[in-house]
Amino acid sequence: xxxxxxxxxxxxxxxxxxxxxxxxxxxxxxAISGPDAGQRGDVVAGHVPxxxxxxxxxxxxALDGATDGTPPDWWSPGxxxxxxxxxxxxxxxxxxxxxxxxGTFETRGHPFFEPIGRNGRACVSCHQPADGMSxxxxxxxxxxxxxxxxxxxFAAIDGSxxxxxxxxDEASHSLLLERGLFRIFLPWPPKNAEGQAIEPEFxxxxxxxxxxxxxHPEYGLTSDNPMISxxxxxxxxxxxxxxxxxxFGVDYWRDKDGQLAARDEDGRPANMNMMADARHATLQSxxxxxxxxxxxxDGALSPAQLGQIRAFEEQLFVAQVASNGAGSLIGEGAxxxxxxxxxxxxxxxxxxxxTNTFVFPMGDAWTGAAAGDTAQQRxxxxxxxxxxxxxxxxxxxxxxxxxxxxxxxxxxxxRTCATCHQMHMIGSDVANGWIDIGTTNLPWAKEQPRxxxxxxxxxxxxxxxxxxxxVPPHAFLGRVIYTQxxxxxxxxxxxxxxxxxxxxxxxxxxxxxxxxxxGSAANLREMVDYYDRRYDIGFTEQEKIDLENFxxxx
Numbered sequence: 001x002x003x004x005x006x007x008x009x010x011x012x013x014x015x016x017x018x019x020x021x022x023x024x025x026x027x028x029x030x031a032i033s034g035p036d037a038g039q040r041g042d043v044v045a046g047h048v049p050x051x052x053x054x055x056x057x058x059x060x061x062a063l064d065g066a067t068d069g070t071p072p073d074w075w076s077p078g079x080x081x082x083x084x085x086x087x088x089x090x091x092x093x094x095x096x097x098x099x100x101x102x103g104t105f106e107t108r109g110h111p112f113f114e115p116i117g118r119n120g121r122a123c124v125s126c127h128q129p130a131d132g133m134s135x136x137x138x139x140x141x142x143x144x145x146x147x148x149x150x151x152x153x154f155a156a157i158d159g160s161x162x163x164x165x166x167x168x169d170e171a172s173h174s175l176l177l178e179r180g181l182f183r184i185f186l187p188w189p190p191k192n193a194e195g196q197a198i199e200p201e202f203x204x205x206x207x208x209x210x211x212x213x214x215x216h217p218e219y220g221l222t223s224d225n226p227m228i229s230x231x232x233x234x235x236x237x238x239x240x241x242x243x244x245x246x247x248f249g250v251d252y253w254r255d256k257d258g259q260l261a262a263r264d265e266d267g268r269p270a271n272m273n274m275m276a277d278a279r280h281a282t283l284q285s286x287x288x289x290x291x292x293x294x295x296x297x298d299g300a301l302s303p304a305q306l307g308q309i310r311a312f313e314e315q316l317f318v319a320q321v322a323s324n325g326a327g328s329l330i331g332e333g334a335x336x337x338x339x340x341x342x343x344x345x346x347x348x349x350x351x352x353x354x355t356n357t358f359v360f361p362m363g364d365a366w367t368g369a370a371a372g373d374t375a376q377q378r379x380x381x382x383x384x385x386x387x388x389x390x391x392x393x394x395x396x397x398x399x400x401x402x403x404x405x406x407x408x409x410x411x412x413x414x415r416t417c418a419t420c421h422q423m424h425m426i427g428s429d430v431a432n433g434w435i436d437i438g439t440t441n442l443p444w445a446k447e448q449p450r451x452x453x454x455x456x457x458x459x460x461x462x463x464x465x466x467x468x469x470x471v472p473p474h475a476f477l478g479r480v481i482y483t484q485x486x487x488x489x490x491x492x493x494x495x496x497x498x499x500x501x502x503x504x505x506x507x508x509x510x511x512x513x514x515x516x517x518x519g520s521a522a523n524l525r526e527m528v529d530y531y532d533r534r535y536d537i538g539f540t541e542q543e544k545i546d547l548e549n550f551x552x553x554x
Contacts, residue, residue: 078124080108093510097321099340117295132508162213179519200493208462238318247349249431325380350424389551427506441499
């Protein structure tokens with residue numbers, strides 16, 4: 001059993017000048033590694049040069065994703081397509097709508113759509129419009145079959161369980177194909193803004209390593225460039241004006257732990273709601289790391305390119321626009337909660353309440369039958385309204401949840417879904433939204449049953465976290481914690497943050513299964529069942545159906 005300790009910290013972004021390697025966009029090439037890496041301003045975080053070293057050392061397979069008759073709902077890098085103002089895509093629950101608020105534009109030469117790195121990917125590879133600007137397992141599986149595993153999303157660096165594995169073997173990509181998970185590799189010990197290691201509050205042991213990456217001599221924790229590998233879902237690149245707002249709850253001090261908030265490039269306090277572990281304060285610094293780790297881009301994006309990426313990401317609004325049962329979710333007579341146009345026009349940075357700014361406002365819509373409605377439409381619309389009421393009014397006891405029951409609410413506290421998922425129009429936390437609901441920490445994390453009737457083996461790594469005697473233990477899990485993903489703790493190094501994950505928005509859910517950071521809920525019903533089991537809510541079957549129908553309409 002491998003035993004290691006290391007240092008983790010939050011970090012302030014730090015820099016970039018011009019670059020592009022093997023890209024159709026003409027920019028000056030500038031290395032991101034070297035003695036001055038992480039020292040050039042405010043967009044390259046201190047840990048990124050170490051990530052770049054592994055990304056550049058990892059193998060690159062000749063991937064191009066070319067097929068005969070690529071389906072029109074899949075956007076491949078460098079296609080040069082026109083991106084329209086409004087798109088719709090069918091899904092299992094109805095239809096998704098995507099609004100490009102700045103209007104139609106050409107994608108040729110745009111850094112979000114061009115393969116600027118070594119592995120043939122672009123940002124759009126893993127943020128597909130048809131999947132709500134995320135990536136569904138359905139699409140991933142379809143691309144494997146259509147391209148025989150040659151699409152750039154299967155790049156060895158993070159599209160396989162570990163870069164050393166045989167890349168033509170489907171089993172080497174099992175976490176991506178079955179759970180939609182990409183490998184996230186972070187320095188161990190991690191780095192601060194200056195690229196220096198600091199001491200964490202815990203040691204870490206690799207208890208289980210089914211992918212082999214955490215114990216691999218080149219890519220693992222004991223390599224010359226030590227990295228911890230965890231596996232996470234790609235978050236949607238849409239509705240981001242809500243996640244980067246500087247309204248309610250965003251201050252110089254974080255509400256959950258009283259620590260200084262991260263700052264954006266202008267020195268203002270940042271929301272910290274973009275990433276699963278809140279390691280980036282701005283869209284620009286996130287784009288820099290994504291280019292290095294996911295695209296294997298050895299350089300620095302120019303300020304102009306970063307501006308293009310940010311502008312595109314902030315103009316996209318995604319939501320379901322049609323339901324298989326309810327019919328259209330937008331237009332005259334529809335609830336003001338639904339559709340991308342209402343998202344564009346919504347109040348950004350508002351805390352939802354039960355008087356005048358509901359999290360998802362329904363108004364008086366669908367309270368009675370309208371002329372021409374079918375029985376099926378009436379029934380589904382009634383179910384969606386009941387699901388909203390379950391979300392907003394159905395109380396249950398929330399207990400043993402770090403960064404909720406520890407910040408003045410009491411343990412337990414009788415609340416609702418909207419207590420945590422309270423940002424107006426998208427249902428994330430308003431600010432600093434990391435809490436531990438148990439999706440990655442034992443005993444609540446989903447694990448394969450170990451019995452003679454189950455042939456499946458665990459597919460995620462398992463780490464043993466041991467908190468030092470001189471620091472406060474985790475309030476609910478003590479000094480020894482078993483986790484599949486340390487979450488926020490891989491950034492802060494604090495025991496209280498082990499397994500704490502930033503809450504996601506609830507928009508476009510029907511287009512981007514599976515759910516939770518580790519893909520442990522294959523569908524919306526499994527997500528509802530997890531909460532029901534975790535908090536002993538006691539939902540009735542009808543409440544579960546209604547809540548699922550409501551979530552699928554967002």
